[in-house]
Amino acid sequence: MTIYLSNYQTFNSTQELNHHVRQHEKEHSEELTASQREVLRFIARYSVKYAGAAHLKTSTIATGVDKSERTIRRILRRLESLEIIERVSTLRKKSGGSGANIIVILPFAAPRMSDREVTEKASEQTDKAKNRQKETFTKREEPSYTNDTLNTPLALKNSLPCRIYEAISPFFDGKDLYRTVGTLYKAKASVDSSIQAEDHTEYIDTFLSCVRRYKEGKIRNLQSYLYASWKKVSRMIKLKEMAHIYL
Known part of the structure; x- marks a missing residue:
């Protein structure tokens, strides 16, 4: 073992x-x-x-x-x-x-947001998403990927798989969004960095389940729980791949 x-x-x-x-x-x-x-x-x-x-x-x-x-x-x-x-x-x-x-x-992570703040973030990001749909951009308005803009939702949107971004972005903004994405990839890399998160809906399902439990007051440290949960998903995916190889 x-x-x-x-x-x-x-x-x-x-x-x-x-x-x-x-x-x-x-x-x-x-x-x-x-x-x-x-x-x-x-x-x-x-x-x-x-x-x-x-x-x-x-x-x-x-x-x-x-x-x-x-x-x-x-x-x-x-x-x-x-x-x-x-x-x-x-x-x-x-x-x-x-x-x-x-x-x-499990890794320790200090509490970041209350249940109410999570709900407010989701509502706020939904409104922002609607406003962004109304905006138009010319070719001259392409984003500049400096260190300051890497933490912005727009920079992440252009660098992340669409399914991953669309699942996580309604709940976080700015540095919190960047931190959560980092938690996902850190958890995945701790098992196997070659796993493509966008190819496995388990990552999104697990994220939504964690957020729901957090809002219900069943989780204290969201980032810590996300890390442990995503790492568990990665282990399951890896074990399935290994089992398939030896079949």
């Missing part, structure tokens, strides 16, 4: 892993109990070789922190609900039953 852990790695180094763990603890300082912190740090210690990913059994964690397996399952559910970790189910090759989970420590 360890040969697959590199596909679930979320950080580039142990230092980066430890930094994000500390940020998670700081963000949830009033929510995490001492036992939950202990379990998180135990997982982090086992996530060094493939920074952010570990193949751990509940019983292993329970023994390591001297808690019951029931308590560990409860703590893992809590860490998952806070979007600190993600659990990936595995299957035993011989029996076909469920194996030990791969536990992924």
